[in-house]
Amino acid sequence: MLDISKIREQFPILKRKVNEQDLIYFDNGATTQKPKSVIEAESNYYQNENSNVHRGVHFLSGLATDKFEATRNTIQNFINAKHSHEIIFTKGTTDSINIVASGYRTLLNKGDEIIISELEHHSNIVPWQMCCEQSGATLKVIPLLDNGSLDMIAFENLLSENTKLVAVSHISNTLGTINPIEEIIEKAQAVGAKVMIDGAQAAAHIPINMQSLGADFYCFSAHKLYGPTGVGVLYGKEDALNELPPYQGGGEMIKEVSFKKTTYACLPHKFEAGTPNIAGVVAFKAAIEFITGLGLSNIAKYEEELLQYATEEVLKIEGLKIYGTAENKSGIISFNISELHPYDIGMIVDKMGIAIRTGHHCTQPIMERFNIPGTARISLAVYNTKDEIDVCIKAIKKAKMMLS
Amino acid sequence: MSTIQKIQAEIVEDFGMFDDWMQKYEYLIDLGNDLAPIKEQYKTEDNLIKGCQSRVWLHAEHSQGKIIFTADSDAIMTKGIVAILINVLSNQAPKDIATAKLDFINEIGLKDQLSPTRANGLVSMIKKMKLYAIAFNN
Numbered sequence: 001m002l003d004i005s006k007i008r009e010q011f012p013i014l015k016r017k018v019n020e021q022d023l024i025y026f027d028n029g030a031t032t033q034k035p036k037s038v039i040e041a042e043s044n045y046y047q048n049e050n051s052n053v054h055r056g057v058h059f060l061s062g063l064a065t066d067k068f069e070a071t072r073n074t075i076q077n078f079i080n081a082k083h084s085h086e087i088i089f090t091k092g093t094t095d096s097i098n099i100v101a102s103g104y105r106t107l108l109n110k111g112d113e114i115i116i117s118e119l120e121h122h123s124n125i126v127p128w129q130m131c132c133e134q135s136g137a138t139l140k141v142i143p144l145l146d147n148g149s150l151d152m153i154a155f156e157n158l159l160s161e162n163t164k165l166v167a168v169s170h171i172s173n174t175l176g177t178i179n180p181i182e183e184i185i186e187k188a189q190a191v192g193a194k195v196m197i198d199g200a201q202a203a204a205h206i207p208i209n210m211q212s213l214g215a216d217f218y219c220f221s222a223h224k225l226y227g228p229t230g231v232g233v234l235y236g237k238e239d240a241l242n243e244l245p246p247y248q249g250g251g252e253m254i255k256e257v258s259f260k261k262t263t264y265a266c267l268p269h270k271f272e273a274g275t276p277n278i279a280g281v282v283a284f285k286a287a288i289e290f291i292t293g294l295g296l297s298n299i300a301k302y303e304e305e306l307l308q309y310a311t312e313e314v315l316k317i318e319g320l321k322i323y324g325t326a327e328n329k330s331g332i333i334s335f336n337i338s339e340l341h342p343y344d345i346g347m348i349v350d351k352m353g354i355a356i357r358t359g360h361h362c363t364q365p366i367m368e369r370f371n372i373p374g375t376a377r378i379s380l381a382v383y384n385t386k387d388e389i390d391v392c393i394k395a396i397k398k399a400k401m402m403l404s
Numbered sequence: 405m406s407t408i409q410k411i412q413a414e415i416v417e418d419f420g421m422f423d424d425w426m427q428k429y430e431y432l433i434d435l436g437n438d439l440a441p442i443k444e445q446y447k448t449e450d451n452l453i454k455g456c457q458s459r460v461w462l463h464a465e466h467s468q469g470k471i472i473f474t475a476d477s478d479a480i481m482t483k484g485i486v487a488i489l490i491n492v493l494s495n496q497a498p499k500d501i502a503t504a505k506l507d508f509i510n511e512i513g514l515k516d517q518l519s520p521t522r523a524n525g526l527v528s529m530i531k532k533m534k535l536y537a538i539a540f541n542n
Contacts, residue, residue: 019425341458341478341479341480343457343458343479343481343482344479344480344481346457347429347481348429348481351425351426351429358457359457373458373459373478374457402426402429402430402433403433403480
């Protein structure tokens, strides 16, 4: 059992007021708040450890490099990757996806096909559209069922020997659907396709295990995982990463440079050109330790309990409809109330100190699928409580009263 | 005092009566509900200002040296602010609209609703109203 009040004490921001009310933060799908250990690690890095990595022979450079690489090892263990060089540090999930999509521009040809799904975040749609434009490959889309889960029969029909890559999210940021990625990976790899999983909404909420999952690529961001912004991970199987051409040229990513021919460094440095966000990477370790300290399965269990409670309670509001009712769901509730505009609801509950998200959540195809302008979204994290859900529901009811 | 400034002063006075945000928001909702409807034929793609959060339609007509604006929004709070902007800038001479300083926005405490980061279409709406004024003035 997790002691939630003890967990909350670790998050300084949860003590602040917003519009003279206690902050209730339900926008965790966008970014989570940071525990003291993460904030202190970042600050301590600049106060005591700052230097550039992998370059100097001096003491501080060695220290910074050790710290930087220690995070890589921590992440390797966290996601059970086979090798630490399969962990590439990026700016975030979007950056990770772009590294893969950009590489595939040269690996694909006309007649090749990429499969994504209708519930993807724009950052797992647009890079593939760009990839297709330049390579001549075709983009195919797995449609959604009414409950917000993927139409797996349609997926199987889309698969063929032309399928070269399947890119789907682990968890939908709008609908909360946990996609059956094990099945997707197995079926896609059976036709010889590679699979990239966008794990931005998953990594802080459910255990992930690269070796048992078998995905060729898996991406996630530190900031949705109680860590700093501007840091992310591209995991790739050694073979898959070796096959991928480098993304950016620069320092660190080379073996030898001459004007005749430049050769590239080995993994992971091949994809880490330039000075990285060292402080962020160092603090990322503290975020992972925060999560592993609590235990991801404990987190998943608690968030499941919160989700169930919140779902039951919001459904008591007359006229409220939840978008995304798949059987297998993570702590995300997207809803609309009758004809009310989600923006109006968001603005009113904000005045009561409650942060929810409104809009299309960078998933316009989902909005089109359900023919709505947007939704209001509650997304949960481990520091949220049932009391907060009660206050939020009261606020939503008040908004409804004011607006109808 | 120009007409536009006078109207602004009245709005500031109206909002001064409210003690808390709830009264203010309720007033905005009322203003939104009372806004004269835009003609359906003007709710076109061309007249649409797409915000990330809410959408605004704005139509302008030049008549007898003045510009008549009509507008709408799909979110009622946005529509309330649209109504205020129409109240201030519609039925005024192009030159006055183009040079109008909209100080009242700060004074009634709705500045953050009119910040570019809100993405509710209102900032673009003001810009578009001013562009119409400049175009009609020439």
